[in-house]
Amino acid sequence: MMRKYIAITLAILVSAAAIVFFTYFGAANITFAETSKIILYKIFGVFSSEVALLASKETIIWQLRFPRALLAFLVGGGLALSGAVYQAIFKNPMADPYILGISSGAAFGATIGIILKIPGSYLGLNLTNWLAFAGSILTVFFVYNIAKVGRSAMLTSLLLTGTAVSQFLTAFISLAMMLSANEMRRIYYWTLGSFNSKGWSHVGMVLPYIAISVIYIYIFSRDLDIIMLGDDTAVRYGIDVEKVKSRMFVVTALLMSACVSVSGIIGFVGLVSPHIMRLFTGPLHKKLMPAAFFFGGALLCMCDTIARSAANSEIPVGIVTALCGAPFFIYLLRAKRTEVI
């Protein structure tokens, strides 16, 4: 029991340190101590006299870099969490959070937003974000309801429907890109994912979904363990599989839509974070869920730091996650070959 709390506390502290550390990285000449002080001042109100002298740096840290790092952390955690849930429900190690067409739904929404160029914003987010959010939610519920027969949704028909709907929407996006060459770059950029110029309002968009779904999914961790053994087994062990599944689909759909709407499509984090953590925690979700959340968060936070500071111009973070994540994952597969999956 004690060990569990120590592990959680440690994970939170390490994650906090990681966020601060990645906040410190960047072009402007700000020291690590200054970064820490500014953040601690903003959160706990300490170091007020010293921070008063760092006004311009305070803006860079508190308005630009810190919310961005925090957002990357939350989105990464959300992706990893959803990945773990999907891998359990689909009993398929290949499942990732985009499997039901969330990504193409969001991209479709964003494409419409970019092309129509409707001005205006709501709660600090522009219309593209909201259209992406709506697009992905509508897509996943559309897919779910198409695949559903009676009370239950067959997993294979969910996957196939998801793939078909994805292809359909992707075709529309490609068509839109062809027809409006001016916006092609922006649409393409959006689909590669980025935290460029994201701030507190975006954090505000994601945070409630993260908070609710982290708790909600954690409550269902034993159900997910058992569902992972197969739907028949779960029924035998007294799990109302369809009920748990549909609840998980709702909560992850909201979570993923919120994440994707602010970040664009970031691959790989949702797929590999649960796998990598499973190597250390084993498959039981009570341990896996928190581990995957913190790892996914830290991983994306790191990748975003690389994305914004590795080259002169910003690299889309989705490219970085795949560039860094894939070789690391392959290395792990090789090194711990017998234990993976």
Place this chain on the structure above:
Amino acid sequence: MEPLLSFDHVSVGYDERIVLDDFCFDLFEGEFVSVLGPNGAGKSTLINAVLNTITPTSGTIYLSGKDNRSYSYKERACITSVVPQQFSTSFAFTVYDIVLMGRSPFLRRLQSETPEDFEIVDRALRLTNTYQFKDRKVTALSGGERQRVVISGALAQTPKLLILDEPTSQLDMHHTLEIMQLIRRLNQEEGLTVLAVLHDINMACRYSDKLLMIKDGKKVIEGPVDQVATEDVLTPVYKVDMVVRTNRLTESIEVVPIKKTDDEILPYRKQVCLVCGGGSGQSLMVELRNNRYKTCAAVLNSSDSDAEACQDMGFEFVLEAPFCQISDEKFEECVEIIKKCDVVIVASVPFGSGNLKNLEAIKKAAESKKLDVYLIECGKRDFTGGLADAIMDGMVDEGYAKKVLYHDLTGLIAQNVL
């Protein structure tokens, strides 16, 4: 007494297809009932109906006295657990994790297991002989080990009713016996009620109290093993020609399938009585049986191998004490048996004072009934000083007996012109 599980005129199926039709069945506490039936008979559907993964279109299933539909999945899992045919996962749970999940119906979400839960799990692991690899990954186990883990998990649910869906189809005979003996022991010593769907009729006969035979969604028969496991019941259900006998080693009823039959089971042809002994009749018994002759045998001594062969094949015969002369009483019995027959075959058995009365019985029976008698020719067989040869020659002279060679006779049997 109220049954633990009761099907009350239940019809259940998928979409439009009715699988179980107006099905009635009661299972009482402490019973071990095996469900038998050909593929597609509705055995698995029966289990799914108990689990409520399909609901009856009419009729009601009662579990522990309550309508099965009124239970939540969780409540039901506290009363009944199911061992499936096979189980596999690609995720590396440990054996202990899996068995511990058997306690989940008794726990609320986020509630931790109590020491009692761990005790139950330890016991379930020990019972199934899986305790020694409780920390191994379930992905690294052999099929047999994995199945024992699944049974362990089912026992960890501390069920009142254990349902087995062909639990040993993946196991070798060592583990099959281990599992079946374990389940039988739990049934006898702890009063665990068992409902087992089994393909292996012999296992079912050996370990269960009762058998339930279903075919095409309907109950064919239900009852104690010796009433259900008979050729008359099983042959039309499985469309297989078979021998049902008592295995002297396991002392249980055993079914030996011979060959599959066409849709229609041919009626018996003529009834044949075999005069044999000392192993001279065995090959003829097989020929006669396979060609659908209803066969019986004249008097045989109880230590005779032909007597054992008759028992194995379920043929009627007259049994005399070992190494004794045929008594008058058995002689009369023998005459009656022969009178029921159309054909008598005298195998290449030697005759001495002990079995001479078999020949006399033929002669006596022939006085009141028309018989065709076939005498198989062989070397010296008369050890009575000419008495036996005289009787046989007499029968030939009177025209109802003829001497044949063994392979000519088997030819006649195969061509059904006996």
